[in-house]
């Protein structure tokens with residue numbers, strides 16, 4: 628059988644901020660439908676790598692990104708959006724005064740105005756996608772009435788409506804309770820089963836091992852290695868992250 632082709636592939640990515648080298652020749656690959664953990668201590672370059680992939684930062688030199696069969700000299704936010712790359716940022720980028728249904732059905736058009744769909748269709752879209760995620764919320768309540776955990780689910784639902792192929796989650800469980808974390812992990816499994824790749828950053832090492840297929844470890848802007856998660860233990864991950 629032919630080797631499966633990566634969904635996302637970056638090679639030799641370096642990023643410099645003033646005098647600081649945030650990434651030094653990092654390569655990174657994600658397979659379709661894979662759950663992939665990006666691990667590293669604070670300041671190791673995880674968020675910077677996500678921002679290169681989503682077109683927020685342009686890498687130095689000759690780095691190339693390939694995604695879903697297309698090769699990019701560098702990614703732009705518009706190209707990333709169009710290609711099906713989505714990020715659930717910690718600050719979520721949702722509309723707290725708008726309803727759950729509006730938040731899910733509104734697709735951001737980078738550099739343009741959000742597009743509105745008709746009201747009945749919008750609610751039906753929102754209800755269906757939340758059901759796929761094993762969640763039901765009052766579609767008419769403003770988002771501000773919901774917890775961070777529920778808002779994250781709304782952000783994931785919105786990514787699904789936008790036909791995401793890969794979803795990045797940068798420390799999604801940092802402020803969640805254990806029950807909320809478990810629900811989010813179930814949602815990650817559902818996404819993966821539907822063929823959507825999930826790349827997430829988390830410092831909860833037991834949950835990382837449980838949920839991930841593979842993990843990429845960064846230390847001080849450099850790639851340490853890529854490992855099958857099931858072969859890892861929390862203490863081994865800590866050794867790889869710290870070099871001690």
Ligand code: ADP
Pocket residue numbers: 644647648649667668669670671672673674675676
């Ligand atoms: P992580 O997400 O792993 O904690 P980051 O990618 O946020 O790490 O940061 C990697 C390094 O790059 C750190 O030294 C950080 O201070 C630096 N850095 C990140 N973003 C910027 C920026 N916009 N300007 C200057 N330095 C930055």
Ligand code: MG
Pocket residue numbers: 673674675797
């Ligand atoms: Mg970060």
